[in-house]
Amino acid sequence: MKEQYGISKMIITADRGLNSKKNLVFLKSIGFEYIMSYKIRSGSKAAKAMVLEEEGYTYSSTDFKWKKCGFQSTVRIDSKSHEIQDQLLVTWSLKRERKDRKDRERIVEKSRNLVESKSRMKSEMKKGGKKYVQLTLMEDDQISFNEKQLEIDERFDGYYGIEYSDATLTPEQVLGAYHGLWKIEESFRVLKSNLEARPIYVWSEDSIQGHFVLCYLALVLQRLLEYHLHEKGIDFSTEAIQTAPRSATITSVNMDNTDIFIKNKATEGFTDILGVLGLEDIPPFGKKDKRKRAYLHTKK
Structure with a gap:
């Protein structure tokens, strides 16, 4: 793509499923930059401490804050050590905190059910209920609820991390690029x-x-x-855009050996689409003219 389209700078944006240190080293080795989601809860102690440290955060509102930090890590590939010098953009939002709490409540319920009923262990473990289950083999296979892990997870509610390699990017550019993944x-x-x-x-x-x-x-x-x-x-959503032209139909009738049409009511979106395309709508009724069909869409 760089050669064919003359692109001088490539930035790979991906979710945390591709954020392995080996992948990051490879991207840098071929001259690419990257923006990757970073999983805070399974991150290093240094990263977790940096996230929870209040110093350095900028509050855009009472419901949202962010900070940018230098982020270093190392990885060994083929017996060779590689240093990774990146940036970590950390955000916190009240909306995400509420979502994280709600998502975790379902897991907590499954975990508690598993602890209370050993017979349900197999089915619940397959459904993601094992996260807060603690198994102590030294105590006759004692099963208990892991309150400590729950407490740790609760501390990171609302936080989200994005690791990126180009330090010249602004937080707004990083967030804008990463949020484009949903498209x-x-x-x-x-x-x-x-x-x-x-x-x-x-x-x-x-x-x-x-x-x-x-x-x-x-x-x-x-x-x-x-x-x-x-x-x-x-x-408009994709569905609304596709529905609008399909709703633009006419009813054909014959009166006194004359073919006329009556325009059926289309969705409001159809008028907006005609406007941006510079097309005029058909009249409410009139004689059919086989020479002028333009964009007319009729029911089969």
Whole structure:
């Protein structure tokens, strides 16, 4: 991509599932920067202490604060030690704190059920209930609830970490880039569901490639339309954008041997889409003219 499009700087943005030290060293070795989610609760002691240290935080409001810290770590790859010099952006929000607490309550309930009923151990362990279960083998397989681990986790409610390599990036740029990940996930969902990229009902290689090319082009047009709507201050979901043109239908009737049409009521979004595309809507009724069909969408 750097060679084909003449891009001088590449920044890889990914979630914490790809944030391994080996991956970070590899990206740096090929000249890429990165922005990665950092899992605070399983981080180093130094990182946890840095997160909980109140000094250095900037409060954007009473519900949100952030701070930027230097972040160093080491990793051995093929018997060679590598130093990683990064930045860590830590944020805390009241909204996330409430979400973290609510998510953990479900795990706590499963863990307590497991402790109280050993017969349910197997099923509950598969459902994520083992996090707060403590097993002491030296005491006749004593099972107890791990209150200490619960207390540790509660301290980090609301905190989120993002590790990144380019120290020249502002916190706003880092957050903006990382929050863009949801758009990628949504694009895959739109391709698979709304645009029906799968299942595939063709079998030759050319047909399969053609199928995906058409789906991709449809996605590009979808995103382009979203962009133009957003520029006008209009934000529609994928479903709303796709539903709007489908709602633009007419009813065809014959009166005195004359074909006329009556416009059916379309969704409000259809008018907005016509506006950003510079198209005029059809009149409420009139004679059918086979020479002027433009964007008219009729029911089958």
